[in-house]
Amino acid sequence: MDHQSVYSDHLSRIRGFQRKNKIALRHTKVDNFVFISIIMLILLFTLPLQAQQTGTISGFITDAKSAEPLPYVNVMLKGTQRGTTTDQRGYYVIQRLAPGTYTVTVSYIGYETIGQEIGVAADLDVRVDLALTPEDVAMREVVVTADRTRFEKSVEVSRVNLSARDLEVVPAFVEADVFRSIQMLPGVVAQNDFSAALVVRGGSPDENLILLDGVEVYNPYHFGGVFSAFNTDAVANAEFQAGGFPVRYGGRLSSVLEIQTKEGSPAGGKLGKWWPFREYFDVSKGNVNVSLLSSKIFLEGPIKNGGWVFSARRTYFDQVVKMLHSLSDTIPELPYYFYDFQGKIHTQLNAKNRLDLNGYRGSDDLTLNFSSGGGDRSTQEIGLNWVWGNQTQSAALKTVLKPHLFIESVVATSIYQFTVGLTQAVTDTNGNRSESRFDIKNQVDDLTLSERLDWKVNENHRVQGGLEYKLLDFNFSFEQDGTLFLDNTDSPNLLSAYLQDTWSVGALLNLQLGLRSTKYSQSDRIWTDFRGGFKYRFLENTAFKFSMGTFTQFIFTTNNDDAVLRIVDFWLPVPDYLDPQRAWHFIAGVEHWIGNANQVSMEIYYKPYLNILDSNPIQTVYNQTDDYISGTGRAYGFETIWKRGAGRINGWLSYTYSKVEKEIDLDSDGQIDASQGEIYPPKYDKRHNFKAVVNYDLNEKNRFGISWTISSGQPYTPVVGKMFGGSEGGDWLVAYLNQTDISGNRNSALFPYYNRGDVSWSRKIGWFGLDGEFQFQVLNALNHFNVLLYQWDFSTMPVQVTARSMFPITPTVGVNFNF
Structure with a gap:
């Protein structure tokens, strides 16, 4: 290459660098202006308004x-x-x-x-x-009425509200479950039977914002994802938005699930006249549920000027299996259990101020002990104790500053942690004992301060805004025999401001526009998201809806998406050498009501990922800036659902067609090569999904339910051969004992189709003067063999492949009492 060519190439690189930085500078200036403008407008809302003659x-x-x-x-x-x-x-x-x-x-x-x-x-x-005062009308009709009014007044797309009754009637594993109910909605995919994690429109589980009474929960599962972390008896409703969610929600790319705890019933004190403090505290009603694997209790009642709610749950896997083990040594012990507590207190301080206090704590505990050897050999003992869980607390002051201006001030903390303690002890034949211990700890601390404003300009115009400051602390430590070898702590913070305007233009058109700006401490710029949408009711019972916008995520999990089980999540902030994850949402659809009880909705969506993160497969130990790499992706699909909300037969039928694809330069050569597996579908890409939830109220006492899912097979990475390793000793025969799998392209094969149908029967009962309900469920009623994974055995010729299944046919029973 001559000097002129070198000079031209060098000059073009400099100009390209300058253009890139000018664009970044323009982005920064615009984002800064938007950020400051939003804060100024929010502050203006709180100024007193001039009195009027009305x-x-x-x-x-x-x-x-x-x-x-x-x-x-x-x-x-x-x-x-x-x-x-x-x-x-x-x-x-x-x-x-x-x-x-x-x-x-x-x-x-x-x-x-x-x-x-x-x-x-x-x-x-x-x-x-x-x-x-409720009339003698089925509560399901009340829910339908709210859905109909929401159809006429709201703008949000891809939104479903599940009442407490909706959560109860969907057949689930052992007991009602919020996440299992959400998994039966269109656009939502379950990774497998052993996971309650939500995969929404192609997004990984960490792209979902899970809120309990407005507080973020980082690992909302028990038992490695088999159960969700929330007791449905304490849930008033669950609002799920699969895309296009408004700017008051930030920090996630795919969906929002907001769970609200019940208020606490004020009627009917149970403690009686003997209780001298019933004016300040009483119990109005309760519920006790006993099933094969867990027990739970729910209580609620009034306090002075307010109410309270408390729920608790504990499994007894450990006790049941321990009892069975005592009867037969062939049944192994399972020393595992989980528990959770959830509570809420609210009180009306005066005519304008209400205080809410909310709390949650849940934990899983697994303890395993192994021993081997003995006699004329050394004895080896291994002990494992693994504890993980969540804890949240919040205080919310809700103030009616003016009749048209509502302010909510919240301080909240959320803690997620897991600790693993591993003890290894060896006792030789002379009785000499040596012991070592390893401790691993990972913890996320979240302190959030927020101010939310809601200004009702008039009956057709509403403005919402807010400020949020989030201080995060991520800690990972490794300790051996009391010596700390690793202690990594990262403490980023986020300052966000948002503004949203919603108005009705006449009786048929509703519009919504919003901006959200976030200053992330590990980035040099402010990140601004724009979101907008509208709903046009061109017929009395039919509306067209559209939404688009950008979404930004600043934290992520390092879990392997291809893993079969997802027991815990490993959360990290986006490092300073990478941009946060970003995506667009484009959603369009039609919603139609048939009569007052049936609604049909169809939506198409396109979600291009501008930036996603993945682990770098060729990272080096000494380079701290190559642990993760960026890529792009896309998800698109079509969803339809028919929902019948009232009558003796109710439920929904849905179908989803979807496709998900990622593009990541895994070998960091600057090119995307499909033949090298750098364009691939994630493990949860299931092309076709049909779901049915049908409930039949036979009479006042008996109710039957069916929950059915049929879907395309899950992608997996096939093993296409084996490779023999070398022998350090030089014996060529030993080489054939050391085998390594040769994998095909990532997720290039499919499991057989998935087919699971669950049935349930519940009957109202009256035992010992208490009203209750007997529940009987059968999971996978047809006992269909749904493949969880394949195992290859290359020691035989021909090679043998063994399929391992998910849940077989599994009956469960439970009893529920109300008092």
Whole structure:
């Protein structure tokens, strides 16, 4: 190459570098401007507004028996065209009312309609809180009514709200489970029968934001993912958004699952007159559930100006298996159990302020002991103790600053940790004993401070904004015999601001636009996400919906996506030498209502991943900046669901077609080569999925349920041959004893199709003066052999392949008592 060519090449590189940095600089300036603008606008919301010559009526609508807030309740002023519906908090506000007397009429299917006469004066805010008494109507019809109103008023796409009853009727392993119910929705894939983790529209499980009463939970599973971490008896509802979620949610690429704990019923004290403090604390009702593998209890009741909820659960795998082992030595012991506690207290401090205190703690404990040798040989003993779990606490002050301005101030902590202790002891034939111990600890600490504002400009216009500061601490340590060999700590922080505007243009068109900006301490720039969408109801019962936006994620898990079991998660912040993970969402669909109980929804989506992270297969020990590499990907698909919400036969049918693909330069040669397996589907890419959840209420006492899934086989990496290793001793025969698998392209083969049907029967009972329910379930009722993995045996000719299955046919029983 001549000097001129070298000079030209060098000059083009410099110009390219300059162009890249100019673009980055422009991005930084724009992001900084957006970030500062959002904060300024949020601060403006809190300024006092000039008084006007009109009045306002506002308040909360709740269930008189359970104290749960009632969303989407119709609140009208009789004899006028003015009115509104309650939001998710059960809150409503009707502004700019001329002075006079009005009759507030509140109606909701399944509840008694009530009216109250209210006087309104200029510059006067009238607070009217009302509790509706349930009528003798199936609660499922109430849920349908809320869904219908949500269809008419909301903008969000890919959104499903599951009530407590929805969670109860879906057949699950041993007991009702939030995550197992979510897995039966379109667009959601289960990795296998042993995992409750959610794979949503091609995203890995760490791309889902899991919130319990607004607090992030990092590892929401028990028993390696077989159970979710939440007791459904304490759950009021679960709102799931599979994509296009609004800007108030950040830090994840795929979906949001927000779980709300019950409020605590104020009615019917159980402690009686003998209890001197019943004005301050009482028990209104409870529930005890006993199944083959676990027991749980749920209690709720009133406190002064509020309510409380408590639930607890513990498995007894360890005790059941221990008993069976005592009967037969051929049955091995399983010294494992998990427990969890969940609680909530809320109190109305005064007319404008309410305080919520929430807490959760869950833990898994596995202890194993092995021994070998003895007699004329040394004795070796190995002990393993593995404990992992989550802990969350939060305090939320909810303030009605003005009837149209609602502020929520939250301080929350979330801790996820696992510890592994391994002890190895050797005793020789002379009785001399040597012992060593290894301890591994991984912990995530999350402290979050947030301020959320909700400004109801009028009945058709709503502005929401917020600030959030998140301080994270990631720690990984390794200790041997009391000596600390490794202690890595990383403490990034994130400061986020968001602003969202939602308004109704007439009665048929709803629009939503939002911006979210985040300053990540391990990045030089501010990252801004734009999201927008609309819903146009072009017919009375039919609407077209669309959403698009960008999503950014700053933490990730290092788990191998190809692993068969995902027992714990290993969370890390995105390192400073890589950009955070980012993706676009493009979603369009049609929603149609048939009558008042049936709804059909169809959506198509395209999710291009601008940046995803994966472990570097050729990383070096001494280079601290090559542990992970970036890539791109794409996911797209079509989903449809028919849901019947009321009647003796109810449930849903769904079908999903989806495709997921990743592109990662695994050998770091600067090129993407499909023949080298650098373009591949992840393990959870299942092309076709059909799901059915059907419940049949035979009569007042008996209910039957079916939950069925048929899907394409899961991709896996085939073993295509074996390679013989060399012999250090020079004996050529020994070489053939050392064999290594030769793998084909990553996830280039498919397991057979998956087919699992679960059936259930529940019957209301009355034992010992208590109302209850007997539950019987059969998992995999057809005993279909669903492949979990293949094992190759190259020691025989021809090579033998053994398939290992997931759950066989498995019956379970349980009893539930209410008091």
